[in-house]
Amino acid sequence: RENLELRMRADDPDMIGSSPAMRMVRSAINKVAPTASRVLITGPAGVGKELVARAIHGESQRAGGPFVAVNCASMHPDRLETELFGAEGIDGTDRHLGVFENANKGTLFLDEVGDMPLETQGKIVRVLQEQTFERVGGSVLIEVDVRVVAATSRDLESEIANARFREDLYYRLAVVPIAVPPLKDRREDIPELIKYFMSRSAQTSGLAARSLGNDALGALQSHDWPGNVRQLRNVVERLLIMAPSNEEGPIKADMLPPEIVGVGPATPGRDGREQLMFLLSNEVMQELVTLEHTPSEEEVTDALWNRFCEEADISVVSD
Secondary structure, rough: OHHHHHHHHHHHOOOOOHHHHHHHHHHHHHHHOOOOOOOOEEOOOOOOOHHHHHHHHOOOOOOOOEEEEOOOOOOOOOHHHHHOOEOOOOOOOOOOOOOOOOOOOEEEEEEEEHHHHHHHHHHHHHHHHHHHEEEEEOOOEEOOEEEEEEOOOHHHHHHOOOOOOOHHHHHHHHEEEEEOHHHOOHHHHHHHHHHHHHHHHHHHHHOOOOOEEHHHHHHHHHHOOOOOHHHHHHHHHHHHHHOOOOOOOEEHHHHHOHHHHHOOOOOOOOOOOHHHHHHHHHHHHHOOOOOOOOOOOHHHHHHHHHHHHHHOOOOOOOO
């Protein structure tokens, strides 16, 4: 188990991004990590909630102890209590230790805690309160010292209103809530994430890393990313493997997957020109900020159009 934990730590990606949203997440981690408080991490699937949980563990006083992650959504309800609390050996079977015992002196990460059955939720409340439990089929109280960090992609307050989640468990888990933003709310981090994932994919695949053209980068920045950072990582790996290797230069927009460039039914605001305009607008605005006067709307429009024509290699003929 210790060897597995060391390998998992070595494979952990860094928290990439310097957007205001990610700075707020890092600030929350820095404040709560040294404490013993429980944390509830919320956000849609693929945003990196486990990465946040590992960062909290890594910066805590329990960093030398185990980090044990369990996905409550992927466990069969009949096996969940055994996985959590363990089971005594019956009829010659070996005793099974649950994740609470395995996480002793460390951190237990309960992912997708909103999918936990109500009956099990009640037992978790008691464990959090008393730090003791009984193995399934046993009668001896087991005492543990575990910090619980939970995560969910569900709206737990709505689940409470519909009697699908215990209110007392919610308030025990959500001592310090941390909301991880979806990727579409921090698009400025996408170029940095792409560079990181490209480098990692090149290392693992043995292929040479590729750069992206402005049109491709603009398309990726303007995409809504329903699968969030996980989806972006998969797209970058796919690009590295599938992009034509006999072409020199950066990857262009026409090499992107169809779901990114919008091949098929037209999607408003997703053509190549608007994608490039989206990318260039930040650069142009940063340049205009250096002017001694506040730029007018006409100056902004002209500067953006000129940069667009330059990058898109369009010759402008005046009347």
